[in-house]
Amino acid sequence: MRGWQEDMLTALEDQFLDEQGIFSRMERAAVAVGFEYCAYGLRVPIPVTKPQIVMLNNYPDAWRRRYQEAGYVQRDPTVLHGRRSQAPIVWSDELFAGAEDLWTEARAHGLRVGWAQSSLDGHGVGGMLTLARSHDDILPGELVANEVKMRWLVNMAHLALSRRMAPKLTGRPDSPLTPREVEILQWTADGKTAGEISDILHVSEHTVAFHMGNAMRKLDSNNKTAAVVKAAVLGLLN
Amino acid sequence: MVTSPDGFVRLTLDDVLSVPFKHLVSGIDEEPAPLPCGTYTTISGYTEWVSDTQPKITVGWDWIIAPADGGSHWRRIGLPRSNLLLVDTAQNDYAWERNLVVLATVVDAIPWQEQAKTAVVERYAA
Amino acid sequence: MQYISGTSTSLAAEVLVGLARFRHRVFVEMLGWELQTRDGLELDQFDRADTVYVAARNEHGAVVGIARLLPTIRPYLLRDVFPQLLHEQPLPCTAAVWELSRFAAVDFDSTRTTPVSQATAQVSSPVAVGLLREAMRVAAELGAQRLITVSPLGVERLLRKAGFRAHRAGPPIVVEGHPVFACWIDLEPQAGVVTH
Numbered sequence: 001m002r003g004w005q006e007d008m009l010t011a012l013e014d015q016f017l018d019e020q021g022i023f024s025r026m027e028r029a030a031v032a033v034g035f036e037y038c039a040y041g042l043r044v045p046i047p048v049t050k051p052q053i054v055m056l057n058n059y060p061d062a063w064r065r066r067y068q069e070a071g072y073v074q075r076d077p078t079v080l081h082g083r084r085s086q087a088p089i090v091w092s093d094e095l096f097a098g099a100e101d102l103w104t105e106a107r108a109h110g111l112r113v114g115w116a117q118s119s120l121d122g123h124g125v126g127g128m129l130t131l132a133r134s135h136d137d138i139l140p141g142e143l144v145a146n147e148v149k150m151r152w153l154v155n156m157a158h159l160a161l162s163r164r165m166a167p168k169l170t171g172r173p174d175s176p177l178t179p180r181e182v183e184i185l186q187w188t189a190d191g192k193t194a195g196e197i198s199d200i201l202h203v204s205e206h207t208v209a210f211h212m213g214n215a216m217r218k219l220d221s222n223n224k225t226a227a228v229v230k231a232a233v234l235g236l237l238n
Numbered sequence: 239m240v241t242s243p244d245g246f247v248r249l250t251l252d253d254v255l256s257v258p259f260k261h262l263v264s265g266i267d268e269e270p271a272p273l274p275c276g277t278y279t280t281i282s283g284y285t286e287w288v289s290d291t292q293p294k295i296t297v298g299w300d301w302i303i304a305p306a307d308g309g310s311h312w313r314r315i316g317l318p319r320s321n322l323l324l325v326d327t328a329q330n331d332y333a334w335e336r337n338l339v340v341l342a343t344v345v346d347a348i349p350w351q352e353q354a355k356t357a358v359v360e361r362y363a364a
Numbered sequence: 365m366q367y368i369s370g371t372s373t374s375l376a377a378e379v380l381v382g383l384a385r386f387r388h389r390v391f392v393e394m395l396g397w398e399l400q401t402r403d404g405l406e407l408d409q410f411d412r413a414d415t416v417y418v419a420a421r422n423e424h425g426a427v428v429g430i431a432r433l434l435p436t437i438r439p440y441l442l443r444d445v446f447p448q449l450l451h452e453q454p455l456p457c458t459a460a461v462w463e464l465s466r467f468a469a470v471d472f473d474s475t476r477t478t479p480v481s482q483a484t485a486q487v488s489s490p491v492a493v494g495l496l497r498e499a500m501r502v503a504a505e506l507g508a509q510r511l512i513t514v515s516p517l518g519v520e521r522l523l524r525k526a527g528f529r530a531h532r533a534g535p536p537i538v539v540e541g542h543p544v545f546a547c548w549i550d551l552e553p554q555a556g557v558v559t560h
Contacts, residue, residue, distance in 0.1 A: 002326075002327055003250065003251065003252050003327050005250075005251040005252055005255065006251065006326060006327065009251075009340065009343075144258070145256070148255050148256075148344075148347050148348060149252075149255045149256070149347075151347040151348075151349070152255055152343065152344065152346075152347035154347075155343060155346055155347055156343065241453050241533075244510065244548070244550070245510070245531065245533050245548040246531070262535060262536070262538075262543075263536070263538050263541075263543060265541065265542070265543075284517060284543070286535070286536055286543055288535040292452065293451070293452065293453060293534070294451055294452075294534055294535050296532055296534055296535040296536070298517070298532075298536075298543070300521070317524075319520055319521070319524065319531065319532060320531065320532070321531055321532050321533060321534060334529060361541070
């Protein structure tokens with residue numbers, strides 16, 4: 001019988017496995033490290049005005065509905081922590097101060113003990129894994145024994161799910177930007193006009209416009225600003 | 239846990255993820271040659287970690303300090319170097335390249351940056 | 365590039381002198397190692413009748429690379445001088461393992477004056493890679509299945525970069541701030557050279 005780690009590795013390599021398939025392997029992994037519940041949130045920074053968040057979890061249905069209708073994702077301290085830091089965090093009264101209603105309701109639904117860690121990749125895609133259970137506080141000894149495995153699961157989950165879901169959500173260009181296109185986007189991001197860029201790169205303004213047009217098309221953007229921001233946010237200008 | 243005649247310590251991924259690694263030494267690479275004008279200079283180095291087990295498992299990798307989000311971020315660069323060879327649950331050896339790629343995922347799950355940073359600062363502070 | 369190999373009994377006297385002189389230029393003069401020398405020649409207690417040398421010569425016949433092979437069934441550097449590099453592991457003592465030492469590839473005829481670090485002098489050039497492959501071939505003919513070598517971190521890195529299946533035998537010993545390893549090199553299968 002293959003171990004859960006092997007399953008996560010093959011989840012990365014299997015192009016026919018969809019997000020549900022990946023998530024079931026994460027559920028088994030969660031159980032293996034001692035947690036009943038597993039939740040993953042993937043955040044894609046596009047559109048800038050309304051970043052997309054996809055949530056996969058095996059929480060009780062009632063809690064899932066409640067979390068959704070109360071809009072808790074906007075106020076969840078674990079999510080807010082994960083936006084600021086990639087350090088793992090353990091659920092506690094201190095953490096949920098300011099969101100006592102969320103904390104009380106979570107515990108009422110059997111979610112009393114939890115650990116979460118976020119991840120961020122070079123494409124601006126963020127993720128957060130939460131491992132939770134109904135009882136048995138997390139003691140330091142458990143983290144000493146298991147935290148590397150839990151962190152490993154966070155990374156594998158991010159790789160597998162972002163690879164599967166992010167291209168669709170971000171509308172990542174099918175054909176990659178050429179070095180010239182990247183260069184022109186970078187100078188535009190720094191506030192240079194087409195005229196200034198043509199001087200810097202020793203090409204005609206027509207050429208600058210040509211490359212910018214191609215970049216806009218590949219990035220599915222209606223104007224230069226949108227193209228530049230999208231490229232920057234997706235890490236394409238690094 | 240034993241060292242095989244070929245010099246490898248064979249463990250499953252589950253075992254490796256359970257081994258507590260300790261920082262041994264970290265250092266900065268001396269610049270080998272002058273860089274062409276205008277090239278962005280990055281600081282790079284190495285870090286070595288070892289287990290308390292018998293036999294000792296050694297894992298080392300190179301790092302680079304890359305700018306990120308207004309600060310700087312210590313990142314692994316390249317595949318790790320180790321005396322570990324992963325085996326699957328059926329005790330079959332991983333292929334050479336896959337072994338290193340998967341060991342890299344283990345390295346990325348260890349919170350090594352703080353200790354490497356501290357070690358380097360202590361070592362090179364005048 | 366021409367390769368020659370043999371022992372001190374099979375190689376001509378002037379060849380052996382040339383190798384010892386090359387070693388002096390590289391290890392004593394260029395790298396500053398503290399080694400026993402005499403009359404501009406570098407030789408130590410591991411240069412015996414059964415020691416095998418592999419050398420590379422350029423188109424002018426000048427030595428541009430050297431490698432020394434010792435069977436682990438008789439005294440060798442790692443066993444006699446650096447056994448601590450294997451920590452608690454048993455030291456190899458088998459015809460299947462040979463030790464590689466005094467490995468360097470430097471063309472003193474070359475007019476390029478790029479600054480050269482210790483590790484670079486030894487392993488990074490195409491000459492070095494070719495010489496190492498030749499040394500591996502010679503060792504394999506002598507019955508070796510793997511080589512062991514004392515190497516600093518830089519050498520382990522370069523071996524891997526060049527595509528050899530090299531891996532450390534254990535944790536490093538830190539010598540003057542630099543990690544030094546006992547390093548295995550698999551002879552089979554021979555990895556292809558990575559070009560970059």
